[in-house]
Structure formats: structure tokens, C-alpha cells
Amino acid sequence: xxxxxxxxxxxxxxxxxxxxxxxxxxxxxxxxxxxxxxxxxxxxxxxxxxxxxxxxxxxxxxxxxxxxxxxxxxxxxxxxxxxxxxxxxxxxxxxxxxxxxxxxxxxxxxxxxxxxxxxxxxxxxxxxxxxxxxxxx
Numbered sequence: 288x289x290x291x292x293x294x295x296x297x298x299x300x301x302x303x304x305x306x307x308x309x310x311x312x313x314x315x316x317x318x319x320x321x322x323x324x325x326x327x328x329x330x331x332x333x334x335x336x337x338x339x340x341x342x343x344x345x346x347x348x349x350x351x352x353x354x355x356x357x358x359x360x361x362x363x364x365x366x367x368x369x370x371x372x373x374x375x376x377x378x379x380x381x382x383x384x385x386x387x388x389x390x391x392x393x394x395x396x397x398x399x400x401x402x403x404x405x406x407x408x409x410x411x412x413x414x415x416x417x418x419x420x421x422x423x424x
Contacts, residue, residue, distance in 0.1 A: 290318040290416050290423065291360060295377055296368040299324030299353045301332040302387055303368050306405050308345045313406065314413035321362060323377075327353035332391055338398040343406075363423050366412070380423045 292314070294306035303322035310320030336348045356377050365379035369386040385408055390397040415421050 290364060291362040292318045292320055292364045292366060292412070293359055293362040293377055293379070294320065294322040294366045294368060295324060295356065297324050298326055298328045300328035300330070301335040301389060301391055302401060302405065304331055304347050305335055305339055305402055306366065306368065306409060308339055308347045309343065309406050309409045312343060312345055313409050314416075317413050317416045318364070321359040323354045323356045323359045325356060327355060334390070334395070334398050338395060338402055342399065342402055364416075364421065381421050
């Protein structure tokens with residue numbers, strides 16, 4: 288059975304959505320990706336959607352909406368995206384905080400930088416899970 292990973296932040300409209308999409312793109316053979324938050328937004332951040340489409344040809348708008356923690360299954364690994372406020376709490380066997388600043392309201396360069404950082408971290412997470420470097424028992 289594949290490891291289940293949740294990428295969480297407060298609104299589930301930008302960083303966590305990008306991480307879920309990149310997790311599906313780069314980690315799909317090793318883990319299942321989910322994203323959620325404690326509050327929902329009426330739509331995915333459109334700058335995040337555009338940049339993710341341009342860089343990775345992945346459409347996070349397609350059948351995607353902001354999801355609550357209760358909308359996703361129980362997970363093994365919880366990745367907090369870096370909430371400057373109180374980050375959501377979700378139980379998991381392994382929890383880490385990636386400490387990413389939100390690019391909302393900033394330039395495309397900030398969104399690209401955030402996407403590239405998430406890509407690197409997702410690939411590293413994929414490698415760590417595959418090599419059993421994260422203890423889940």
C-alpha cells in the first residue's frame with residue numbers, strides 16, 4: 288500500500304494545492320498526494336494555477352477545489368506548508384513543516400520560486416520515502 292501524504296495550510300488554495308499537484312507528478316509511484324486546510328476559499332489561487340500550468344503543464348483548476356481536513360482520508364505523513372498563523376493540526380506518523388512563505392499577492396517570480404522550492408522538496412520527500420528514511424511504524 289502506498290504512503291499517504293497530506294500537504295496542509297490554512298486555506299488550501301495555493302501552496303498546498305501546488306504541492307498536491309507536484310506530488311502527483313513526481314511522487315506518484317511512491318506516495319498518494321492530498322491537500323487540505325482549515326478554511327476554504329471559493330477558488331484556487333489563479334496565479335498559482337497559471338504558474339503551475341506554465342511550468343508543469345498541470346492544471347490545478349481541473350476538478351479541484353479548496354478542501355477541508357475532513358475531506359481527505361487518514362494519512363501517514365503530514366507536511367505543513369509554513370503557516371505564519373496557527374497551522375492546521377492533522378494526525379500523522381511523521382509531521383514536518385516546510386516553512387514556505389505564501390506568494391499570494393506577489394509577483395510571478397515569487398510564485399515560480401515557490402513552485403520550484405515545492406518541486407525540490409517533493410522530489411526529496413519521494414526519495415526519502417522510497418529509501419525508508421522516514422519511519423512510519
